[in-house]
Amino acid sequence: MLHLYLKSLHIVGFVSWFAGLFYLVRIFVYYAEAEQKPEHLREAFKKDYLLMQKRAYKIICNPAMMITWTFGILMLVNSPYFLQQGWLHVKLVLLVLLTGYHIFCKKTIERLERGEKYMVFNSFQYRLLNELPTLFLISIVLLAVVKNLINFAYLFLGIIAFGFLLFLAARAYRKHRERK
Numbered sequence: 001m002l003h004l005y006l007k008s009l010h011i012v013g014f015v016s017w018f019a020g021l022f023y024l025v026r027i028f029v030y031y032a033e034a035e036q037k038p039e040h041l042r043e044a045f046k047k048d049y050l051l052m053q054k055r056a057y058k059i060i061c062n063p064a065m066m067i068t069w070t071f072g073i074l075m076l077v078n079s080p081y082f083l084q085q086g087w088l089h090v091k092l093v094l095l096v097l098l099t100g101y102h103i104f105c106k107k108t109i110e111r112l113e114r115g116e117k118y119m120v121f122n123s124f125q126y127r128l129l130n131e132l133p134t135l136f137l138i139s140i141v142l143l144a145v146v147k148n149l150i151n152f153a154y155l156f157l158g159i160i161a162f163g164f165l166l167f168l169a170a171r172a173y174r175k176h177r178e179r180k
Contacts, residue, residue, distance in 0.1 A: 006075045013067030020060030025130040032123040087147045
């Protein structure tokens with residue numbers, strides 16, 4: 001029974017974490033688009049978006065990541081036999097990569113705050129970056145549900161294809177917006 005409560009809190013954590021990451025990177029898109037605003041509005045928009053980024057990161061993303069990790073680790077402590085299953089090893093690698101993405105977002109906020117141009121993207125590139133958590137989410141959920149590495153290999157190839165389709169859709173959307 002304890003395992004089910006831990007799993008429930010773990011799910012609440014990762015749902016919140018992904019929501020925060022999607023929101024945060026969407027604010028990066030708006031920040032980049034603020035460069036297109038008239039000069040007298042640009043700095044005010046960028047200042048507001050930067051504040052929104054910092055708050056989303058501190059109030060949503062960080063606590064949700066900590067809840068996800070904490071209750072995931074507690075599930076493993078409560079049910080250590082899961083550590084013998086190969087699918088969990090792959091899931092943990094994906095989780096570490098997602099945590100790297102999370103840290104990259106923090107570094108991006110810091111760069112934008114300092115006004116640096118290095119590793120700062122345009123709005124289209126941020127849109128693409130915003131699709132990366134989608135690939136993590138699909139991969140992690142499918143892996144946790146399917147729990148079969150051979151089937152997951154095929155699913156992962158499908159996820160890569162899906163990511164390519166997302167890229168094509170984002171590019172088509174950009175062309176559509178540029179025509180208007």
